[in-house]
Amino acid sequence: MECPLMYNLLMFCHCRNMGSFWIEGTIGAIKVLAFVCDIITYPVYLILQRPWEKKTLSRRVKAQPVSIEEKSITYRSLQEPREVHVQLLREGVETMTEMLHFVSKLHEKKRCLGTREILAEEDEVQPNKRVFKKYVMGDYKWKTFTEVERLAASFGRGLRLLGQPSKANVVLFAETRAEWLIAAHGCFKQNIPVVTIYATLGEEAIAHGINETEVSLVITSHDLLPKFKNVLAKTPNVKKVIYMEDQLAKTDISGFKSGIDIVPFSEVLKSGELSDIAEVPPSAEDIAIIMYTSGSTGAPKGVLLTHKNMISTLKAFADAVYIYNDDVFMGYLPLAHVFELLAESVCLLCGVSIGYSTPLTMLDSSSKIKKGTKGDASVLRPTCLTAVPLILDRISKGIHDKVSKGSDFTQALFNFAYKYKRVWTKRGFDTPLMNRVIFGQTRQLMGGKLRLVLSGGAPLSPDTHELVKICLCVKVIQGYGLTETCSSATVMDSHDRTTGRAGVPVTGCDIRLVDWEEGKYRITDKPFPRGEIVIGGDNISPGYYKMPERTEEEFFEEDGRRWFRTGDVGEFHVDGVMKIIDRKKDLVKLQLGEYVSLGKVEAELKTCPVVENICVYGDATKHYTVALIVPNPSHLVTLGNKLGLNSLNFEQLCVNPIVEKAVLQEVEEHGKKCKLEKFELPAAVKLCTEVWSPDMGLVTAAFKLKRKDIQDRYQHEINRMYAS
DSSP states (O other): OOOHHHHHHHHHHHTOOOOHHHHHHHHHHHHHHHHHHHHHHHHHHHHHHOHHHHHHHHHSOOEEEEEEOSSEEEEEEOOOOOHHHHHHHHHTOOSHHHHHHHHHHHHTTSEEEEEEEEEEEEEEEOTTSOEEEEEEEEEEEEEEHHHHHHHHHHHHHHHHHTTOOTTSOEEEOOOSSHHHHHHHHHHHHTTOOEEEOOTTSOHHHHHHHHHHTTOSEEEEETTTHHHHHHHGGGOTTOOEEEEEOOSSSOOOOTTOOTTOEEEEHHHHHHHHHTOOOOOOOOOTTSEEEEEEEOOSSSSOEEEEEEHHHHHHHHHHHHHHSOOOTTOEEEEOSOTTSHHHHHHHHHHHHTTOEEEEOOTTTSSTTSTTBOTTSOOHHHHHOOSEEEEOHHHHHHHHHHHHHHHHTSOHHHHHHHHHHHHHHHHHHHTTOOOHHHHHHTSHHHHHTTTSOOOEEEEOSSOOOHHHHHHHHHHTTOEEEEEEOOGGGTTOSEEOOTTOOOOSOOBEEOTTEEEEEEOBTTTTBOTTOSSSOEEEEEEEETTSOOEETTOHHHHHHHEEEETTEEEEEEEEEEEEOTTSOEEEEEEGGGEEEOTTSOEEEHHHHHHHHTTSTTEEEEEEEEOTTSSSEEEEEEEOHHHHHHHHHHTTOTTOOHHHHHTOHHHHHHHHHHHHHHHHHTTOOGGGSEEEEEEOSSOOOGGGTSBOTTOOBOHHHHHHHTHHHHHHHHHO
């Protein structure tokens, strides 16, 4: 293990820049010293850290079969309900309204929702003479739990004064911020279903959600109001618009079509505060949310979520994840996504303070932060946050980039430290000195106190999982769930030290594997049972809004439980942990009979440094796949320089056949390292200059690929790759 002598040497070497001979010699000396220190300090660390206990907890059986039939097997968690779950049962909390009232009494004056103050916006001249707008920011301003409930109640009454009846839908179309949660809970208090629509959706998709749910009132924000002005032409039912104000700018409400009443958020709060309109408490079976998924196929679907669904998930998450009431959570992912909404709701339930941020202000280096001032993470110093795999992949690549731009010695030292920590971590030990000396600077990027990252929305690459866990010195917990299951299905056990698996069935939720003959996945497979994942429990949605045929197709009732067919394929390991191995819609059978899981191939190749995003396409009449790749700009420029193409810009590099061939070679080599089969590796690639964003309609708000839309957009390039 580590010792003070080694610490001093590391501190000395960390500041040195040496020739290759000295680098090899110094790293060799560090390895020898580390070995000696390991022998000396091993007994101490063994007693203090008790690694055998950690490994025993990690390997223990966490779920077991409760039903085995000819073509299906059902697993259930062995986890006992924990304190928060038991409290909810004892207090009879069955709705989100009762939950907020319960926690506001419990935590009263404790800080609840925080928004960072923007003091001014200034021009900042860049070295190239361009001028960017930057924020001068102050501290976080906090609302207590009592204040949040009072504001929610006022907002709900304010809606009723505007003529909004109970049980009539309201659209919430805004960025993630404190007012979003206050507005949602205000609606819950008056039994008004909240229709959530992603702020990043295109105008057609926004209009579709508004028209289908027949709303007359929309809640939006200062920033989105101009976008909504265009949508109003396609939404004849909308009569009232409430907007959340900006901290600095005055909102322009001119130019809207006649007959539209536009009201500031603060006015709704003021009018509601003075009103004595009674609450209309919802029942557990009432609809709380109609959540429009920007699905990877077809038009967005409205998923119905009841109060019972949401409380079921809160109980499950409170059992699965160790969250403490002195934690600080950073909220920045879309609250219109079920994962973020339920993660923040469980934070409220556990008395955790939530501070809001945006990708533009999160880090000291973020694009809207004035040079020399602090980003949100440095000021808030969060201990927990959520992330989707795409963000963690970018963090992983960012760490690699920073290391690769350092001196040869810095790179060698980092590689030694990384391998050293990985070895000891697998043995059940922590490496506190290495964490402080080598990885301490990386930790400071997120404020220095981050301990827990919750990943969801898509499978997380094992390589990314391990690198983030080691370099940020955090626990990374992966979960699996869908909007239709109210975000709940499986969560990694807190003691699980493995990567690449989706976790254990949460409490109150059963996971069933069902034979899928076409894909040749069966519960009798060895060494592990495999099949389509079917989820059952109180967390399962009543179905899709105004889509009875689709609801009938994907949902069913059995033994007094509601079940949902996910279309995902999983396998259960001997310790009761599930791994996602395929998706029915992603499986392609090639000309020679090989099955290729496009999602699996993409997940592996996305960790290749030159790949920013990738979509693999397989034609059943061909014996190989091809790939559309959004390249990482800095890596592509570096690759171009190596090829002697220094004069070409990013767009020119993307269409250069020499660069295309070099990228294909890098992707092939990376794929082989990831143990992909030869037929799984793309035989041709097309480099795309445009970044795939939700606005373009090529990825969902959770950044999942929309295959059909991508294929339609790039069909000519796909044909060209196959023709070549």
